[in-house]
Amino acid sequence: MTKRIGIIGAGTAGLQLGLHLRRHGVDVTIVTDLAPDDYAGSRLPNTVAHHAVTVERERALGVDFWPTEDHGYFGHHYYVGGPEPLRFYGDYKSPSRAVDYRIYHPRLMEEFLDRGGKIEIRQIVHDDVAPLAARFDLLVVCTGKGPFGQMFGRVPEHSPFDRPQRQLCVGVFRGISQLPTRAVVWSASPGAGEMIEIPFLTFGGMASALVFENHPGGDLEVLAQTRYDDDPKAFRALALGKLRAHYPMTAERIEDERDFDLANGPLDILQGGVTPAVRRSHIVLDNGVLAVALGDVQATVDPVLGQGGNMASYAAWILGEEIVAQDVLDHRFVEHVEHRRGDRVLSATRWTNFMLDTLRTLPPEFLGFVQAMSRSRPLADEFTDGFNYPERQWDRFASPGRTAAWVAETASATDDAAVPALVG
Amino acid sequence: MTKRIGIIGAGTAGLQLGLHLRRHGVDVTIVTDLAPDDYAGSRLPNTVAHHAVTVERERALGVDFWPTEDHGYFGHHYYVGGPEPLRFYGDYKSPSRAVDYRIYHPRLMEEFLDRGGKIEIRQIVHDDVAPLAARFDLLVVCTGKGPFGQMFGRVPEHSPFDRPQRQLCVGVFRGISQLPTRAVVWSASPGAGEMIEIPFLTFGGMASALVFENHPGGDLEVLAQTRYDDDPKAFRALALGKLRAHYPMTAERIEDERDFDLANGPLDILQGGVTPAVRRSHIVLDNGVLAVALGDVQATVDPVLGQGGNMASYAAWILGEEIVAQDVLDHRFVEHVEHRRGDRVLSATRWTNFMLDTLRTLPPEFLGFVQAMSRSRPLADEFTDGFNYPERQWDRFASPGRTAAWVAETASATDDAAVPALVG
Ligand SMILES: Cc1cc2nc3c(=O)[nH]c(=O)nc-3n(C[C@H](O)[C@H](O)[C@H](O)COP(=O)(O)OP(=O)(O)OC[C@H]3O[C@@H](n4cnc5c(N)ncnc54)[C@H](O)[C@@H]3O)c2cc1C
Ligand SMILES: Cc1cc2nc3c(=O)[nH]c(=O)nc-3n(C[C@H](O)[C@H](O)[C@H](O)COP(=O)(O)OP(=O)(O)OC[C@H]3O[C@@H](n4cnc5c(N)ncnc54)[C@H](O)[C@@H]3O)c2cc1C
Numbered sequence: 001m002t003k004r005i006g007i008i009g010a011g012t013a014g015l016q017l018g019l020h021l022r023r024h025g026v027d028v029t030i031v032t033d034l035a036p037d038d039y040a041g042s043r044l045p046n047t048v049a050h051h052a053v054t055v056e057r058e059r060a061l062g063v064d065f066w067p068t069e070d071h072g073y074f075g076h077h078y079y080v081g082g083p084e085p086l087r088f089y090g091d092y093k094s095p096s097r098a099v100d101y102r103i104y105h106p107r108l109m110e111e112f113l114d115r116g117g118k119i120e121i122r123q124i125v126h127d128d129v130a131p132l133a134a135r136f137d138l139l140v141v142c143t144g145k146g147p148f149g150q151m152f153g154r155v156p157e158h159s160p161f162d163r164p165q166r167q168l169c170v171g172v173f174r175g176i177s178q179l180p181t182r183a184v185v186w187s188a189s190p191g192a193g194e195m196i197e198i199p200f201l202t203f204g205g206m207a208s209a210l211v212f213e214n215h216p217g218g219d220l221e222v223l224a225q226t227r228y229d230d231d232p233k234a235f236r237a238l239a240l241g242k243l244r245a246h247y248p249m250t251a252e253r254i255e256d257e258r259d260f261d262l263a264n265g266p267l268d269i270l271q272g273g274v275t276p277a278v279r280r281s282h283i284v285l286d287n288g289v290l291a292v293a294l295g296d297v298q299a300t301v302d303p304v305l306g307q308g309g310n311m312a313s314y315a316a317w318i319l320g321e322e323i324v325a326q327d328v329l330d331h332r333f334v335e336h337v338e339h340r341r342g343d344r345v346l347s348a349t350r351w352t353n354f355m356l357d358t359l360r361t362l363p364p365e366f367l368g369f370v371q372a373m374s375r376s377r378p379l380a381d382e383f384t385d386g387f388n389y390p391e392r393q394w395d396r397f398a399s400p401g402r403t404a405a406w407v408a409e410t411a412s413a414t415d416d417a418a419v420p421a422l423v424g
Numbered sequence: 425m426t427k428r429i430g431i432i433g434a435g436t437a438g439l440q441l442g443l444h445l446r447r448h449g450v451d452v453t454i455v456t457d458l459a460p461d462d463y464a465g466s467r468l469p470n471t472v473a474h475h476a477v478t479v480e481r482e483r484a485l486g487v488d489f490w491p492t493e494d495h496g497y498f499g500h501h502y503y504v505g506g507p508e509p510l511r512f513y514g515d516y517k518s519p520s521r522a523v524d525y526r527i528y529h530p531r532l533m534e535e536f537l538d539r540g541g542k543i544e545i546r547q548i549v550h551d552d553v554a555p556l557a558a559r560f561d562l563l564v565v566c567t568g569k570g571p572f573g574q575m576f577g578r579v580p581e582h583s584p585f586d587r588p589q590r591q592l593c594v595g596v597f598r599g600i601s602q603l604p605t606r607a608v609v610w611s612a613s614p615g616a617g618e619m620i621e622i623p624f625l626t627f628g629g630m631a632s633a634l635v636f637e638n639h640p641g642g643d644l645e646v647l648a649q650t651r652y653d654d655d656p657k658a659f660r661a662l663a664l665g666k667l668r669a670h671y672p673m674t675a676e677r678i679e680d681e682r683d684f685d686l687a688n689g690p691l692d693i694l695q696g697g698v699t700p701a702v703r704r705s706h707i708v709l710d711n712g713v714l715a716v717a718l719g720d721v722q723a724t725v726d727p728v729l730g731q732g733g734n735m736a737s738y739a740a741w742i743l744g745e746e747i748v749a750q751d752v753l754d755h756r757f758v759e760h761v762e763h764r765r766g767d768r769v770l771s772a773t774r775w776t777n778f779m780l781d782t783l784r785t786l787p788p789e790f791l792g793f794v795q796a797m798s799r800s801r802p803l804a805d806e807f808t809d810g811f812n813y814p815e816r817q818w819d820r821f822a823s824p825g826r827t828a829a830w831v832a833e834t835a836s837a838t839d840d841a842a843v844p845a846l847v848g
Contacts, residue, residue, distance in 0.1 A: 328826045330826065332819060332823065339763075339767055394756070399755070401754065402751070402754070
């Protein structure tokens, strides 16, 4: 039985799925709006860290072109501001890695073509879907968080927000010296926002991605509203001031303020907001062919915990395995896919949405948890490595009793067992 | 952390769960309405075959007191009546075994008590639930298909029927000689019903359970409406006549009609009907304790495919593992349970409901499938062993295309490859 698979969108989901299917000799066509040559001149789309679980899948697909030995990082420094700031560190079991998608995606497109995949370059609008579906046994829609994916309805019970929860300002910067051992610096400024500094491979080599997650109405929101292009110097001064005021653990490594700027020019900045949403896993098109939602189309999360791309890669792998394994691509096929990808996808969503709320409101039991992490390295390690496994993370945060039980178990294994009570 | 688990109902689900938990030292109390001594004088409750997957769990629990070497059976003979009756046979990979629950349940209760389990004998009514829940960290409700379990609401999307689809007449009989190699005889009489003859261990040794699944309004319905007690002789004559007319593959082994009767007296017969239903997996009681539905309470199926007890045993095992594994018995805990038991439970339900319809309406593609089985031993074997794995069976019946693909793949491996086209 030969299966013809159509994929709309050459992002991480579409490319990893396409490469997976090609490894199994499946006939697969990606239709996407950007040609490989278009990427270099395009705006920064995001700053995506791939965790070890994703890097492992890239190895299995033979597309780990940016080995973690050269470009990876090894854990998270945490900084939580306030009257008595906390600083602590947690290790991964295996390193993560972040490559500019303007490098990553065209390279994987090339590879997909080399391996017999077909790519058609055009932007798909809704009227194109029916004729496209007629050519395939299954249509996979992974066009990212843009409007096209809305053809899959929102699932209200898993989509608690109707607007962005953070005003984002995201840039790739130079002038911040690297830590002796590469790591993410994950900072929170109570009442204002969070910022994630990521060692980031971009066109000019390693630089620093700064993801400013600004609370609406807070002191940092201005970063999302001030255009770099209007006055680069003013923007840099603004960003520097905010860094010094809110995120010292990054600011302290800016040795010469004159070096602090976007790494490769004015396209290296992105501003806006993400409305988290979970959408239906599939729809049946008029000709009976299934369209399956994948990646951000199925579940869009705020980038505060770096889950979207990893989840897209995971879901692409599962979908690939099921396409290969199953003879008939019908409702039951989708059930198998959902059964396997659902818990991780939903857990990443819930954990992220939970953190968006919790980091804004900082309830005492959460501060107690952060304090416990600052005193227990094993706890900080488990939390950090947990970025790989959102379903385990959700096991720990789904209820205050779960967090308390986890902390009691993990922190009691350490010397410094003076862990505060977490739940009243 | 010590967990106190309360279970209502000492059926297959409750006892296997209780024994599982005792193996892990968990504090567990079963509250049930029948004491071990009550069973011998009670009416036949059902005639349950445990498939190999269930027997394996019984071995793991150390309660396989009726080894399949002595009491097991090895496959299914199929008989499908009509102008050109079909007869064929399919093998299990490992044998099944059916023991009268009036022997099985009290024996397992004893064993549970010996292993430190606690049993309280009383019938629970709704007002008892709150005080009961206050004593435990989790309440498991497995009171079978009776009214008590209705505290868990029906899930309409998985409960297509609002009345029984078969009028049952079920008895344990003597006077039918055993086949040379023990097997179920699974017969269908188009337009009238199905009958399952099961080698059955009851009080007097091995006998034959006959499960008459009579179509409402058909020639066999009278079997469900005629009381044995009113006139045993008339009932026996009626049953014999119907057997000879509809189910020759069993009738032909009644050598002396005078020997044909209920095996152990007038309590060995059961008449009525089962309304299939899937109910909510859990509810939160007023004191915050979870009540989890298990076994027939969660999903009641018609016995035509012998799935209910096996599904209850499977779900009890999963629930036991998760109770042992998880620190906090909250919503997230139920999610893990559901994620693991859901597909099998739902597949057993869907496959059974599908067969109830299909065996009544006998659409041509289904007759084509039966013909294919009659010509391909590997196909009949796979179908037969599939009684162990309802989720695989549902993979094969969820759509006509799936059945066709399975038949094409399996039957093509045989010599007699003349398989008719199944889907138009
Ligand atoms: C600032 C920021 C930081 C992030 N950081 C992280 C992180 O650290 N870790 C992480 O895991 N995730 C992160 N994410 C999320 C991550 O970017 C997404 O989850 C991931 O890119 C989703 O992959 P995808 O393949 O579903 O969609 P995309 O990668 O967005 O790909 C969509 C593809 O579809 C194409 N396309 C779109 N519309 C059409 C159309 N109509 N017709 C044809 N083609 C179309 C696009 O060109 C593109 O090729 C971040 C996101 C942002 C915004
Ligand atoms: C005729 C027939 C044939 C069948 N054949 C098969 C087969 O071949 N294979 C198969 O897998 N399944 C078969 N089944 C289905 C099988 O019987 C059930 O699925 C199985 O018994 C369910 O187990 P359970 O533990 O959920 O409930 P049950 O075994 O029904 O146990 C319920 C328990 O709860 C107790 N109880 C009930 N109400 C209360 C109360 N209010 N308070 C206290 N205690 C209470 C009862 O005494 C009992 O101990 C058949 C069913 C029938 C009717």
